[in-house]
Amino acid sequence: GEDVEQSLFLSVREGDSSVINCTYTDSSSTYLYWYKQEPGAGLQLLTYIFSNMDMKQDQRLTVLLNKKDKHLSLRIADTQTGDSAIYFCAEVDSGGYQKVTFGIGTKLQVIP
Amino acid sequence: NAGVMQNPRHLVRRRGQEARLRCSPMKGHSHVYWYRQLPEEGLKFMVYLQKENIIDESGMPKERFSAEFPKEGPSILRIQQVVRGDSAAYFCASTSRGAAHPRETQYFGPGTRLLVL
Numbered sequence: 001g002e003d004v005e006q007s008l009f010l011s012v013r014e015g016d017s018s019v020i021n022c023t024y025t026d027s028s029s030t031y032l033y034w035y036k037q038e039p040g041a042g043l044q045l046l047t048y049i050f051s052n053m054d055m056k057q058d059q060r061l062t063v064l065l066n067k068k069d070k071h072l073s074l075r076i077a078d079t080q081t082g083d084s085a086i087y088f089c090a091e092v093d094s095g096g097y098q099k100v101t102f103g104i105g106t107k108l109q110v111i112p
Numbered sequence: 113n114a115g116v117m118q119n120p121r122h123l124v125r126r127r128g129q130e131a132r133l134r135c136s137p138m139k140g141h142s143h144v145y146w147y148r149q150l151p152e153e154g155l156k157f158m159v160y161l162q163k164e165n166i167i168d169e170s171g172m173p174k175e176r177f178s179a180e181f182p183k184e185g186p187s188i189l190r191i192q193q194v195v196r197g198d199s200a201a202y203f204c205a206s207t208s209r210g211a212a213h214p215r216e217t218q219y220f221g222p223g224t225r226l227l228v229l
Contacts, residue, residue: 043220
């Protein structure tokens, strides 16, 4: 079955770059997503990448995909205190409808 | 255009009681997904419904849990005879279609936090 793994915790200083890593197992994944969850809130889609791409940039966010190693990363440039949240990596089963498998989430702590 | 709405936001139940969680999808969305987030864990898929149909319930516990999405009204996740292990955040998401495409990205509600005493 599908499995998505992430490290649990990352701490960075305000203004530095954050890199959150994720590995997945389903080689037939069509899309890979990054979601953000702030305390007490639902999930907010940050960005996504097609499996046939290797990089996507969206303002301060850069997503890198290494399909051979099944490794996905999210880089946040100039990290701000408002970026403190839990970040979930997720993959979509390509078998039809949107069955999404989430990682456990990486808690990002930004130190002022 | 209101987003996905869930109520109640917080629900406290004693062991053995029933819990009913409601989800109103975004306007125009007819596909609903339920997820459970246990403490310190990621979201786990539970069930996928279209109006009046359960499409995939492979993530639902076999007993005590049921879901419906009637023609009119919200989707309901029902947990009978709750136990402490049911304490979790339950999230609902919706799409306009079920296709796996970023344009059909799931929009999440704020969740219902269930606490079983």
